[in-house]
Structure formats: structure tokens, C-alpha cells
Amino acid sequence: MTGVQHQKWWGWGVEGITFTHEDKPKLAPFVMEKVGIDLNAPGTPPPAFEDLKVPASLLDGDLASVLRAAVGDAYVGTDDMDRVVHTYGKGLVDLVRVRASDLPRVPDAIVYPADEDQVRQVVDAVVAADGVLIPFGGGSNISGSLTPPVDEKRVVVSLDLGRLNRVLEVDEAAGLARVQAGVLGPDLEDQLNSRGWTTGHQPDSFRHSTLGGWVATRSSGMQSDKYGDISDITRGMRVVLPGKVIALRPLPSTSSGPSVREMILGSEGRLGVITEVWVNVHRLPKNREIVAYLFPTWAAGLAAMHAITESDASPTVTRVSDANETAFSLSMQKPSKGLAAKAGPILFNVLERRGWDLNAACLSYIGYEGDDDHLKYEKSIVGKIVRKHGGIKLGKGPGALYDQKKFDTPYIRDFLLDIGALGDVSETAAPWSKLMDLYANTVRAATDAFAELGVMGFVMCHLSHSYHSGACLYFTFAFPPSSDVAAEQIEQYWVVKRAIQQSFVDNDATISHHHGVGTDHAxxxxxxxxxxxxxxxxxxxxxxxxxxxxxxxxxxxxxxxx
Amino acid sequence: MTGVQHQKWWGWGVEGITFTHEDKPKLAPFVMEKVGIDLNAPGTPPPAFEDLKVPASLLDGDLASVLRAAVGDAYVGTDDMDRVVHTYGKGLVDLVRVRASDLPRVPDAIVYPADEDQVRQVVDAVVAADGVLIPFGGGSNISGSLTPPVDEKRVVVSLDLGRLNRVLEVDEAAGLARVQAGVLGPDLEDQLNSRGWTTGHQPDSFRHSTLGGWVATRSSGMQSDKYGDISDITRGMRVVLPGKVIALRPLPSTSSGPSVREMILGSEGRLGVITEVWVNVHRLPKNREIVAYLFPTWAAGLAAMHAITESDASPTVTRVSDANETAFSLSMQKPSKGLAAKAGPILFNVLERRGWDLNAACLSYIGYEGDDDHLKYEKSIVGKIVRKHGGIKLGKGPGALYDQKKFDTPYIRDFLLDIGALGDVSETAAPWSKLMDLYANTVRAATDAFAELGVMGFVMCHLSHSYHSGACLYFTFAFPPSSDVAAEQIEQYWVVKRAIQQSFVDNDATISHHHGVGTDHAxxxxxxxxxxxxxxxxxxxxxxxxxxxxxxxxxxxxxxxx
Missing domain, CATH: 1.10.45 (Vanillyl-alcohol Oxidase; Chain A, domain 4)
Incomplete structure (x- = not known):
């Protein structure tokens, strides 16, 4: 046993945690209405692992000996489970393929180095043998960066950073921490929180992604408005290349030429193996609140987020969902009791009397951190902006609930696959001036793709990160494919995904705001x-x-x- | 005439503007005390241009024809003045060399393209002829990036971007402007301000540096705490390379792999010619104030700047000078009249009675922008921090004076050269935890270097830009060399400059925070x-x-x- 925990071979997260709709009575009718699927019909669970056909390892004895000498016998894995776990990330196509035992090329060995010196030995050995090296963190990638090329004839070694999981140093006088790259989000925050510090970095994948993975894909967390994207948070690093190590000391800023730091950021394993990262860390805030608001329209919600960004307030989170995502969120609610059960309908009646079209309403979350006075000051500024844009405050209750559940969403995809539906995400960023067109055209592109396939599809969106000049739009889509053959399902998936990605670049938006390029977006x-x-x-x-x-x-x- | 204005061939800024000590009665005694120079002694002005020995141009007829066809006859310059102006930046060594007619390698031609298409033709022609191409903006570089290598045998063409000086587009809905790279700071801001916008970028070189130059050297302005360094401000760009053009659309953030934008930033002409830049622009603020404070010690001043950075306040400028620079600033004051003349001595008496050592006092400027309420809120937070660190508020008057004079400093160097002293700057950035040692060791390194040379030298410092994890320290030094031979003066200069730069890297600081690498720091x-x-x-x-x-x-x- 290597001591490194992995996600399920067939899906998101750890065994024993799955999504259920049993406690969400409004979800089944919602899903039936939107994509015509009966959540209560019997699903098709993933196959037994024993039924997969895993090709034999190409690892030869010479390289195996060198790798075992480098990291120890116990830390070179060649069993099928280890190899399958390291074959795919968790994109929709990955999940469909692994469930279908579509395993044309699987890593031939997994190595688990204990430290940077062992990483160096592994890198040098694999390159000397003209093999292929694929760094692996939490395996949460959804852009196809982890999968060996189908036609790769050389030996493929997956380098799992899972044992490099320690906070090595906290420079309390500077607000910097030196951290090994293989640490998972919760482990990192536990180690920092216990000393009073946090990175503030909270990507959706937080529970199953690593610091090194965040750096390698240019990750962004939901509190990026305050804490910055990982490119801001990362101040220095160490990166192992064949025969050498890049060492970038932690610097607040520098003008030392084209930024090598910014070359490693987003390099997805192609410029070496990240072993250590210096990250900005902050004292745990005295107060932390997520407050929910409701806007009458998507346009009003977007305009309010922009106005907040331009205002003297600087909240940690600015998020607003479109009407579809708002309806989906409401359908995911557990039954309320007592007063809370009555509050919703009463509020909605009031809003309808005020002339709101409730089908157009958009849910928003704004995050605040700081001293008491600061929260009061910021909420006052934001409150004025919300009212100016016709919105109302729903309060801290729904915000706290959102905050608790924020890392659960990825489990839904496996649940959908069980019941025969494909669900995935595509996200982008563009200037504020382009967002309305980008949104409308991307929704239309997805809708047209559903029509082309002859399926009932659903697409929803939220704004998730705000900047001075623009924002990230995050689209989620789902549809029941008209085939139960994996290859055909994947082709249908690509009809939709392609339409969305093409819409991004056609509407002055980037191919990805924070999921990276991988093979999917290249x-x-x-x-x-x-x-x-x-x-x-x-x-x-x-x-x-x-x-x-x-x-x-x-x-x-x-x-x-x- | 090309219509492109240049700085003096022999120094900073435009003809007719020079530094004078006549209206600063405390300066001459100060300079006499610190470096033993009599400001009232007759100086040695720069030589007449006619006395320079300028080597002949190597531009051959073939390339000349192609260049003239590309940009028009009037826009290919080969006269000596044009060539000398484009030989050097404005570093101390540059100034000493040009005054000494040390012109071993001068550009063979200057071309002034009118647009990107002409830039492409020039780049392709020079590369096809195996020539050397040096992009030139405002010529304010002080790291040696503009000077042809002494032993360069190939034809050297300086590409002056001065005619590409227009704001092409303001995307008001996004806060973005598309601007030609050759625009000088004041021209850029005039064009933007007239439409209600600003970049907020104010480097010391502002009046004589260009947008393209800022990008190519990773410039930073004194309001970077709010507006960001140029790497933050730059959201997209166009860059001409041989046979192709990089076109990066404006994006608030992206995860499209290793950042090409961050490769061009700081590339100092080695990755092509920047022709257009998309920059963040902001509405002109309703209020703008610089407030002066005084701290009892440098340590208190640094600690207060750090505390401000960590607080809920977000000022535009955080600056504090060490005791030497504070004394220098006071010596630069014009005579006060009436009440103001009495206020200083009264205040100093009060502080001495409170136990201050006035020789250790450190002057600070903090900048504020925003609505009335916001200024009040921020000043209240900063005020508490200042008091907690033993400081006092001096008020808006000195802040406004600083703001008016902030771009005048570079003229002093030429004045010093006239009277036989060498003055220059070196700046860096490091984590907060390293700043006190970095400062002490760098001052000691400079002082030791002065002793090694047997000269009276002066070194002073300010903190000029603050970040979560660290800050920029900006050192200024001056000394009268013990030789009046240019080559020996330069060697003495390098004894001091080397000591300072070595101290930077030995104390976990970067080689430059915002002046770039050039040849001086490589x-x-x-x-x-x-x-x-x-x-x-x-x-x-x-x-x-x-x-x-x-x-x-x-x-x-x-x-x-x-």
C-alpha cells in the first residue's frame, strides 16, 4: 500500500459517497420536465472492475529496476486497478469510456516518489528510456490532460505526487507557505488552518485536486475575487526537468524577463514536474459570510456583479446564476419545515405582485470577509447596488447552505450516467461588454446542438469570478443521448461540447477560464x-x-x- | 521631420528643462555634508553635439531601399543626431558614455513605421538581411536594453514606435482600451482622460516612456497597489514577429496554457515588436488624495505599510522613505512663508519632546481614491494603523506637493553629472519577512563599496509598491568618483552597483522589481x-x-x- 488515496476508478470522489435525489422531492419532476428522464426508473450502475479489459503493461525489466531502485519496490504500481485509476481524469468522456472498458492505452506503471530527489530520479530514468511521463495529482482533471495518447508506443509512466503532501514551512511574517505539490485541498487547508492560515483557494474540485494540479492547469477558486486565481496565489516553485530543477524563489512581483513562473502555470506536465509551490497564505478571517440575493433577470444580475466589481466594495465571491440554474437550484432543495416552508411561497407571492416574472429570477451569492465594520461597510455598498438593479436580499441562510454544499456538485454526473444521461461543464471568460452576447449565443449553440441530435437537453449558466474587465461564465449542460453505445454517446456529447467551445471563441471569450486546455480544448x-x-x-x-x-x-x- | 519627439541626446527629458538648486536653500549644505560636493562650484556641462565622434552607418543600399519603400523616405533616419539619440537609454552608464563620446556601436538606421503593417515589413526586411532589430519607445530604459552590442558586426536598425501613438478604441462597457504601443505616458493619459478614463499607470519615467516599453520591461507605476503592475493592466496585445503576428485578445483571465502574454511581458524586444496593447482603464476617480505621514523609525514605517496591506483598506499608493531619503526630501524643500515656515519647526519641537529622534524619522505617502465615504473609511483604517506604529499625520499639503513633483526626479542625475557626481537607482522586491535584512545589508554593501573606492557616498531608500507577500524597495545612491575619466568613473559606478545587485540576490530579493533585466542585470x-x-x-x-x-x-x- 502506498498510503495514497484515490478517487473511485469509475467516477467522482470516494467510494460510499454518491448523489441521491431521495431527499429532494422537487428534483425528479424538474428533470422529467427538462430532459424527459425518470429519476425513479432503475439505473445502470458502473460495471464490476473485474469485467474491465486492461491491456498488459509495457514496463520492461530495465526501467522497472531503475524505478524500483529510485522509489522502493512498494512504490512502483503495475496492478490493473492502479493503472486504470491513473488512465483518466473525471471529464464526461473519461467517465463514459472507463465504464465501457474503453482502455486502448493505460499507463504501464505508476510511481509514487517520496520527495523531490526521487522525482528527479524518476524523470531522468523515464526520459533516458525514451518513455512518456505523465504527472498525476488528484486525478480530477476534466480536460483530458491525464490520458496517454491512444497511439503511444513508448512506455508510459504515471508519476503520482500523492506522497508529497506536506506544508513544509509557513513564513508568518510574509504570509507565504512552502508546500509540496501533491497535497490535496482539504489536507492543505487542515495543515494551514491549524496554524491560523488559509490559501482561500476553493475550486469546485477542492476535495480531490492538488496544489500541483491547480498550478499546472491555472486553477481558480470561488473566492478568487479576494484571493486571486492560482496564478496570483503562486509566488514561487520548484519544477523538476530532465537533469535539472527550476527553482523560483517567492517574490511579490518581479521584472526578471519573460515570466518562467507564468510558463509553468498552465503547463499541464509538459514543462516538468512541479514538486513545491510557494503560495500566498492569509490569516483566517474574523468573519466569513455568504449572502444570497435574487435578481429579476439575468441582465440585471450581470449588471449588478459588474457594478460591484467597479464599486469601492471588494467581496470575496461574486456569483449569479441564470434563470435555468436558479430553477435547478430550487429543485435541489430539501423539504423545508415550519416557518421556512412558508417563507418561500410568501416571498414569491410578494415578488409576483411587484411584477417579477419568477421564471426569469436569478439567484446570486456574494461573499464577505473581514472585521465587523468591514462587513457592514461592504454589505451596505453591495445592498445599494442590488436594490439599484431591482434585486432583493434573501439572506445568510441560503448562503450558508450553498457554502456547505459547494463541493458536492461533481457527484451528480455519475448519478446522471447511472440513469442514462450525459452531463458536463464548459467555462470561459470574456470582457463585460461581451458577456450578454456570449451567453445568448452559447445557450443557442447548445440548444441547436440538442435539436441536431434530436434530444431533450438542458443548459444553465452562472457567473463565477469577476475581474475589472470581465468575468467567467460557467455553463453546465445535460441530455439523454439517443444511444446506449459508449462511442455514439461520446460522439453526441462532442456535438454539444464542440458547439459550446466554438461559441466561446466566436464570441471573444477564451477556451477555458480555469479548467485548462488538455486535449479537449486544444x-x-x-x-x-x-x-x-x-x-x-x-x-x-x-x-x-x-x-x-x-x-x-x-x-x-x-x-x-x- | 518624423514628428516624433525625443529626449535630449545627453540626458533626461526635453531641452530647456533642467534641475536647479537655486530655489532649494537647504540642498547645497546637505550635499556638501553627505558627499562633499559644492553645488555652487562651476560645473562641467555636456559637450557640444558637434564634438561627438559618431561612426559611419553600415546601412547598405539594398536594405535602405527596402526600408524606405516600407515606411517612406522621410521615415528612415541615418543622421548622426537621430542615431546617437537611439544608441542609449538613460542609465547612469549611458549618460557618462554619451557625454564622453563613447560610441563604439551606434544604430545604423532608425525607422519610424506608421502602422503595424509597416512594422511587419521592417521586421521581415531586417531579419531577411540578417540584421539586428532594436525596438525603441521613449528611450527611458535604465537597464541597458537599448544599446547595440559593442561587437555587433551586422547592420543594426532601431525601430522607433513613436508614430504609433493613438488610443484606437475604448470599450467603455468593459473598462478596456486598445492602444498603439508607441504612445508616451502623457499622450496616452490625455487621450483617455478626455473621455473620462485613466490607466492609473504612473511610473517615474511616465513623461518619457511608452506603453510598449512598459510592457516590454514589466513596468510598475506608483499607484500599482490599486491599478496593478503593467502585467495586470495588460489584458491583450499584438506582437510582430518575423513572418507572423501574435494576436492576444483582451481577457480578464484565462487557463489557455503557459501564458504567451506573460512571455511577451518583460521580453525587452527579444520576442518581437509590440504594436498594440489592450489595457484596463478605469473611470477617473471622484476624489484623489495623497496624504503624508511621518514615522519615528524605518522599522515602524515598514511595519505600518505591511499592516495597511493586510488591513481592510486598499489605498492606491503605499510609500515610505528611510531616514536618509526623508532628510534628502526635506533638503529639497523650497523656502516656506508665513505660517507654513513656522509649522515645521514647531512640529519638530513637539516630536522631540515626545522622544523622537528626528534623524531617524521616515516620511510616508499614502494615496486614496473613491467616493467621499470611501476616503473617509480608508483614512480611518490607515490612521489607526499609523498611530499604532507611532506615526503622525502631516496632511494633504505635503502629499499634494509630492504628487506635483513626482516625475521630476530623473533630472537630478544630469545635474549631478554636471557637478561631477554619479547618481543612480537600483530597485528590487522581496517578501515582507526579508525586507529589514535586505535593507540593512544593501545599505551596508553600498557603504562598503564607497569605502573601497575611498569616496564619500550617499544611499537612501523607499518602499514604493506593496503586495500581500512583500514589497518593492527602491534604492538611490550618489557619490563623487575619484576620477574624471569616463571609463574609470564607470568602473567605480559598477563597484557600487554590483555590490547592491549582489546584495539583492543574496537577500532573497529579485534583480529588479520594475526596471527589467537589460544587459545591466543579466x-x-x-x-x-x-x-x-x-x-x-x-x-x-x-x-x-x-x-x-x-x-x-x-x-x-x-x-x-x-
């Missing part, structure tokens, strides 16, 4: 950063890794590989 | 970003520019060139 990279930009990126990767040993196939469109 | 790049980091940077540059045609010699230490 096709649109040139639309995003231009052909010349992609050439420059390819030139960098080639200069560092001429033999294409480091996670080849991710990031670049195929014609830019060498 | 020697320490490996200490800053590690040998492997420098290799990665070199790999990128080589991939983009295998022929070393784009501003070769800047950024990298010599042994990393190819």
Missing part, C-alpha cells in the same frame, strides 16, 4: 491565442522537451506537435 | 530564477529567434546566448 487554442501565439508556445515546449517525453499531446493542437 | 538572472529557469527562458528566445536578430544581448547572461 483544437481551439489557435482561435484563442492566435496561430503565432501557439507557435511560440510550441517552440517553448519543444526547446524544453525535444523528445516529447513530458505528457505529449496535451495543450497543443496536433499540427503543432513536433 | 549577470544575476541565474541567481534570481535559477540556472534551469534561465535555460528555459533561453530556449524560448532561441525557438522564436534562432538567428539572434531581435535585440540580442539583453535579458540573458552571455553564456546562455546561442
Amino acid at each position: 483544437h481551439w487554442l489557435e482561435d484563442d491565442i492566435s496561430s503565432a501565439g501557439t507557435e511560440v508556445m510550441a517552440g517553448l515546449l519543444r526547446a524544453v522537451d525535444p523528445g516529447r517525453n513530458l505528457n505529449p499531446g496535451t495543450l497543443l493542437p496536433a499540427h503543432r506537435e513536433w | 549577470h544575476w538572472l541565474e541567481d534570481d530564477i535559477s540556472s534551469a529557469g534561465t535555460e528555459v527562458m533561453a530556449g524560448l528566445l532561441r525557438a522564436v529567434d534562432p538567428g539572434r536578430n531581435l535585440n540580442p544581448g539583453t535579458l540573458l547572461p552571455a553564456h546562455r546566448e546561442w
Whole structure:
């Protein structure tokens, strides 16, 4: 046993935790209405692991010996479960493929180094053997960055960072922590919180993603408005390359040329293995509150988020859902009791009398942190903006509930797969001036794709991160495919996903705000950063890794590989 | 005439504006005490331009024809004044060399393209001719990035962006502006201010530096605490490379792989010519105030700046000078009249009675912007922090004076040269935990260097930009060299400058916070970003520019060139 915990081989999170609709009486009617699926019909659970067909490992004796000498016999895994767990991330296509035993290329070995020195030995050994090295953190990637290329003939080694999971140092006088890259979100925060500190970084994947993974994919957390994206939080790092180690000391800012730090950020394993990261850490706030608001329309909600960003307030979270996502959220509520059960209908009556179309209403969450006075000051500014845009305050109760449940969403996808529906997400960012068109055109693109497939589909959206010049829009979509054959389901999925991604680049938005490029989004990279930009990126990767040993196939469109 | 204005060939700024001590009665005694120089003794002005020996241009007829066809005859300059103006930036060494007619390698031609298409033609022509291309903005660089390598045998073309000086577009709904890269600071702000907008970017070089230059060197302005460094302000750009153009659309944030935007930032001409930049712009603030404070010690001042950064306040400027710089500032005051003349001595008496050592007092400026309520709120938070650290408020008067004079400082260097003293600056950034040691060790390094040279030297410092995890320390030093031979003066200058830069990297600080690498700081790049980091940077540059045609010699230490 390596001591490293992994997610389920077939889905999100750990065994024993699954999504259920039993305690959410409004969900089944909602799902029936929107995508025509009966949540109470018997589902099809994932197959037994024993039924998978896992190809034999190509690891040869020479490399195996070197790897075992480097990390110890117990820390070179070649059993089927280990290899399957390291084959895929948790994107929709990953989940469909693994359930269908679609395993054309599986890592030949998993190594679990204990420290940076062992990482160096592994990297050097794999490159010396002209093998392929794929760094692996929490395995939560949903852009296809973790999967060996189908036609890869060389030995493929997955380097699992799970044993590098310690906070090594907290520089309390600077608000910086030096942390090993393989630490999972909860473990990181436990170690920091116990000393009074936090990174404030809370991506949806928090429970099953690692610091190194966040850096490698340019992650963003829901409190990014205050704490910054991981690119802001990351102040220094160590990165193992063949024969050498990049060491970037923690710096608040620097003008030392093209930023090597910003080259490693988002490099998805192609520029080496991140072993340590210096991150900004903050004292745990005295107060922390998420307050819910309701806006009469999506346009009003977006305009309010923009106004908050431009105001003298600086909340930690600015989030607003479109009408579809708001309706979905309401359908996910547990039955209320007593007064709370009556409060909702009463409020809705009041709003209807005020002329609201409740089908257009949009739910919003704003986060606050700081001293008592500061919360009061900020809530006063935000309150005025909300009222100016026709919104109302729902209060702390729904905000606290949202805060408790915020990491549970990914479990729904496996539940949907059981009942025969495909659900996934695509997110992007664009200037404020483009958001309304981006939204309308992307919803239309998804809707048209559903029509093309002849399926009932559902698409919803929220604004999740705000900046001076723009924001992130996060789309979720689901539909029951018209086939139960995995390959056909995947093709249908791509009809929708392609339509959404194409809409992003056609509407002045990026291919991804925080999920990364991987293999899934590489096709649109040139639309995003231009052909010349992609050439420059390819030139960098080639200069560092001429033999294409480091996670080849991710990031670049195929014609830019060498 | 090209219509492009340049600085003096021999110094900072425009003809007719010079520094004078006549209206500053305390300055001459101060300078006499600190460095033993008599400001009233007759100085040595720069030589007449006609006395310079300018080597002949190597521009051949073929390339000249192509360049003239590209930009028009009037926009290819080969006269000596034009070539000398484009030979150097405004670093101390640059100034000493040009005054001494030390012109071993001068650009062979200056081209002034009118638009991006002409830039493309020039870049392609120079690279096709295996020439060297050096982009030139305002010529304010003080890190040696503008000077052709002494031993460069190929034709050297300086590409002056001065005609690309327009704000092309303001996206008012997003707070973004698309701006040509050659625009000077005042021109940019005039164009934006007239429409109600500002970038908020105010580097010391503001009047004589360009947007493209800011991007190419990772500039930072004194209001960076609010508006961000230029790396934050820059959201998209266009960059001309041989045969292609990188086009990065404006995005608030993105996870599209290693950041090409962050590769161009700081690239100092080695990754192409920046022609357009999308920048964040903000509505002109309703109120803007700089308030002066005084702290009893440097340690108290630093601690207060850190506490402000960690507080719920978010001022635009956080600046505190050490005791030496405070004394220098006081010596620069014009004579006060009436009540103001009495206020200073009265205040100082009060402070002495309170136990202050006035020789240790440190002057601070904090900037505020926003609505009335916001200024009141922020000043209340800052006021408490100042008092907690033993400081007192001096008020808006000195703050306003500082704000008026903030761009005048660079003129002093030429004045010092006239009277036979060398003055220059070195700035850096480090975590808060390192600042006190960094400061003490750097002051000691400079002082030791003065002793080694046997000269009376003066070094002073201020904290100029604050971040969550650290701050920028900005050192200024001056001394009268013991030789009037330019080459010996430069060698003496380097004894001091080297000591300071070495102290930076030895004390966990970066080689430059916002002046860039150039040729002056390249020697320490490996200490800053590690040998492997420098290799990665070199790999990128080589991939983009295998022929070393784009501003070769800047950024990298010599042994990393190819």
C-alpha cells in the first residue's frame, strides 16, 4: 500500500459517497420536465472492475529496476486497478469510456516518489528510456490532460505526487507557505488552518485536486475575487526537468524577463514536474459570510456583479446564476419545515405582485470577509447596488447552505450516467461588454446542438469570478443521448461540447477560464491565442522537451506537435 | 521631420528643462555634508553635439531601399543626431558614455513605421538581411536594453514606435482600451482622460516612456497597489514577429496554457515588436488624495505599510522613505512663508519632546481614491494603523506637493553629472519577512563599496509598491568618483552597483522589481530564477529567434546566448 488515496476508478470522489435525489422531492419532476428522464426508473450502475479489459503493461525489466531502485519496490504500481485509476481524469468522456472498458492505452506503471530527489530520479530514468511521463495529482482533471495518447508506443509512466503532501514551512511574517505539490485541498487547508492560515483557494474540485494540479492547469477558486486565481496565489516553485530543477524563489512581483513562473502555470506536465509551490497564505478571517440575493433577470444580475466589481466594495465571491440554474437550484432543495416552508411561497407571492416574472429570477451569492465594520461597510455598498438593479436580499441562510454544499456538485454526473444521461461543464471568460452576447449565443449553440441530435437537453449558466474587465461564465449542460453505445454517446456529447467551445471563441471569450486546455480544448487554442501565439508556445515546449517525453499531446493542437 | 519627439541626446527629458538648486536653500549644505560636493562650484556641462565622434552607418543600399519603400523616405533616419539619440537609454552608464563620446556601436538606421503593417515589413526586411532589430519607445530604459552590442558586426536598425501613438478604441462597457504601443505616458493619459478614463499607470519615467516599453520591461507605476503592475493592466496585445503576428485578445483571465502574454511581458524586444496593447482603464476617480505621514523609525514605517496591506483598506499608493531619503526630501524643500515656515519647526519641537529622534524619522505617502465615504473609511483604517506604529499625520499639503513633483526626479542625475557626481537607482522586491535584512545589508554593501573606492557616498531608500507577500524597495545612491575619466568613473559606478545587485540576490530579493533585466542585470538572472529557469527562458528566445536578430544581448547572461 502506498498510503495514497484515490478517487473511485469509475467516477467522482470516494467510494460510499454518491448523489441521491431521495431527499429532494422537487428534483425528479424538474428533470422529467427538462430532459424527459425518470429519476425513479432503475439505473445502470458502473460495471464490476473485474469485467474491465486492461491491456498488459509495457514496463520492461530495465526501467522497472531503475524505478524500483529510485522509489522502493512498494512504490512502483503495475496492478490493473492502479493503472486504470491513473488512465483518466473525471471529464464526461473519461467517465463514459472507463465504464465501457474503453482502455486502448493505460499507463504501464505508476510511481509514487517520496520527495523531490526521487522525482528527479524518476524523470531522468523515464526520459533516458525514451518513455512518456505523465504527472498525476488528484486525478480530477476534466480536460483530458491525464490520458496517454491512444497511439503511444513508448512506455508510459504515471508519476503520482500523492506522497508529497506536506506544508513544509509557513513564513508568518510574509504570509507565504512552502508546500509540496501533491497535497490535496482539504489536507492543505487542515495543515494551514491549524496554524491560523488559509490559501482561500476553493475550486469546485477542492476535495480531490492538488496544489500541483491547480498550478499546472491555472486553477481558480470561488473566492478568487479576494484571493486571486492560482496564478496570483503562486509566488514561487520548484519544477523538476530532465537533469535539472527550476527553482523560483517567492517574490511579490518581479521584472526578471519573460515570466518562467507564468510558463509553468498552465503547463499541464509538459514543462516538468512541479514538486513545491510557494503560495500566498492569509490569516483566517474574523468573519466569513455568504449572502444570497435574487435578481429579476439575468441582465440585471450581470449588471449588478459588474457594478460591484467597479464599486469601492471588494467581496470575496461574486456569483449569479441564470434563470435555468436558479430553477435547478430550487429543485435541489430539501423539504423545508415550519416557518421556512412558508417563507418561500410568501416571498414569491410578494415578488409576483411587484411584477417579477419568477421564471426569469436569478439567484446570486456574494461573499464577505473581514472585521465587523468591514462587513457592514461592504454589505451596505453591495445592498445599494442590488436594490439599484431591482434585486432583493434573501439572506445568510441560503448562503450558508450553498457554502456547505459547494463541493458536492461533481457527484451528480455519475448519478446522471447511472440513469442514462450525459452531463458536463464548459467555462470561459470574456470582457463585460461581451458577456450578454456570449451567453445568448452559447445557450443557442447548445440548444441547436440538442435539436441536431434530436434530444431533450438542458443548459444553465452562472457567473463565477469577476475581474475589472470581465468575468467567467460557467455553463453546465445535460441530455439523454439517443444511444446506449459508449462511442455514439461520446460522439453526441462532442456535438454539444464542440458547439459550446466554438461559441466561446466566436464570441471573444477564451477556451477555458480555469479548467485548462488538455486535449479537449486544444483544437481551439489557435482561435484563442492566435496561430503565432501557439507557435511560440510550441517552440517553448519543444526547446524544453525535444523528445516529447513530458505528457505529449496535451495543450497543443496536433499540427503543432513536433 | 518624423514628428516624433525625443529626449535630449545627453540626458533626461526635453531641452530647456533642467534641475536647479537655486530655489532649494537647504540642498547645497546637505550635499556638501553627505558627499562633499559644492553645488555652487562651476560645473562641467555636456559637450557640444558637434564634438561627438559618431561612426559611419553600415546601412547598405539594398536594405535602405527596402526600408524606405516600407515606411517612406522621410521615415528612415541615418543622421548622426537621430542615431546617437537611439544608441542609449538613460542609465547612469549611458549618460557618462554619451557625454564622453563613447560610441563604439551606434544604430545604423532608425525607422519610424506608421502602422503595424509597416512594422511587419521592417521586421521581415531586417531579419531577411540578417540584421539586428532594436525596438525603441521613449528611450527611458535604465537597464541597458537599448544599446547595440559593442561587437555587433551586422547592420543594426532601431525601430522607433513613436508614430504609433493613438488610443484606437475604448470599450467603455468593459473598462478596456486598445492602444498603439508607441504612445508616451502623457499622450496616452490625455487621450483617455478626455473621455473620462485613466490607466492609473504612473511610473517615474511616465513623461518619457511608452506603453510598449512598459510592457516590454514589466513596468510598475506608483499607484500599482490599486491599478496593478503593467502585467495586470495588460489584458491583450499584438506582437510582430518575423513572418507572423501574435494576436492576444483582451481577457480578464484565462487557463489557455503557459501564458504567451506573460512571455511577451518583460521580453525587452527579444520576442518581437509590440504594436498594440489592450489595457484596463478605469473611470477617473471622484476624489484623489495623497496624504503624508511621518514615522519615528524605518522599522515602524515598514511595519505600518505591511499592516495597511493586510488591513481592510486598499489605498492606491503605499510609500515610505528611510531616514536618509526623508532628510534628502526635506533638503529639497523650497523656502516656506508665513505660517507654513513656522509649522515645521514647531512640529519638530513637539516630536522631540515626545522622544523622537528626528534623524531617524521616515516620511510616508499614502494615496486614496473613491467616493467621499470611501476616503473617509480608508483614512480611518490607515490612521489607526499609523498611530499604532507611532506615526503622525502631516496632511494633504505635503502629499499634494509630492504628487506635483513626482516625475521630476530623473533630472537630478544630469545635474549631478554636471557637478561631477554619479547618481543612480537600483530597485528590487522581496517578501515582507526579508525586507529589514535586505535593507540593512544593501545599505551596508553600498557603504562598503564607497569605502573601497575611498569616496564619500550617499544611499537612501523607499518602499514604493506593496503586495500581500512583500514589497518593492527602491534604492538611490550618489557619490563623487575619484576620477574624471569616463571609463574609470564607470568602473567605480559598477563597484557600487554590483555590490547592491549582489546584495539583492543574496537577500532573497529579485534583480529588479520594475526596471527589467537589460544587459545591466543579466549577470544575476541565474541567481534570481535559477540556472534551469534561465535555460528555459533561453530556449524560448532561441525557438522564436534562432538567428539572434531581435535585440540580442539583453535579458540573458552571455553564456546562455546561442
